[in-house]
Amino acid sequence: QVQLVESGGGSVQAGGSLRLSCAASGRSSSSYDMAWFRQAPGKEREFVAAIGWSHVYTDSVKGRFTIPRDTAKSTVYLQMNSLKPEDTAVYYCAAVRRKSTVVPSTWNGYDYWGQGTQVTVSS
Numbered sequence: 001q002v003q004l005v006e007s008g009g010g011s012v013q014a015g016g017s018l019r020l021s022c023a024a025s026g027r028s029s030s031s032y033d034m035a036w037f038r039q040a041p042g043k044e045r046e047f048v049a050a051i052g053w054s055h056v057y058t059d060s061v062k063g064r065f066t067i068p069r070d071t072a073k074s075t076v077y078l079q080m081n082s083l084k085p086e087d088t089a090v091y092y093c094a095a096v097r098r099k100s101t102v103v104p105s106t107w108n109g110y111d112y113w114g115q116g117t118q119v120t121v122s123s
Contacts, residue, residue, distance in 0.1 A: 020093075033050060090118050
């Protein structure tokens with residue numbers, strides 16, 4: 001079992017930055033693929049970024065978001081720069097034990113989820 005706890009959400013103006021953290025406990029996170037998803041009101045949960053054998057990003061965040069990892073702290077971050085109002089959503093951290101070199105980019109590719117943290121970007 002892996003427990004995931006997100007933190008770092010909040011409110012920011014457009015163009016600003018936020019860093020989300022996802023702390024994993026229970027097992028060594030280095031053998032897990034980790035990802036961030038988000039869900040805006042009335043919309044489906046969508047993939048944002050993931051890290052495993054490689055980094056994967058959805059097109060809308062490329063060049064603005066990064067997903068660094070601190071293995072010693074079993075923590076994955078989502079560094080969000082140049083934020084836009086359309087980035088407003090609840091952000092979820094997810095994890096799955098690594099199965100291949102292909103990092104999953106769909107919600108059903110992950111077994112463990114955090115509780116979510118709200119990010120609000122105002123114009």
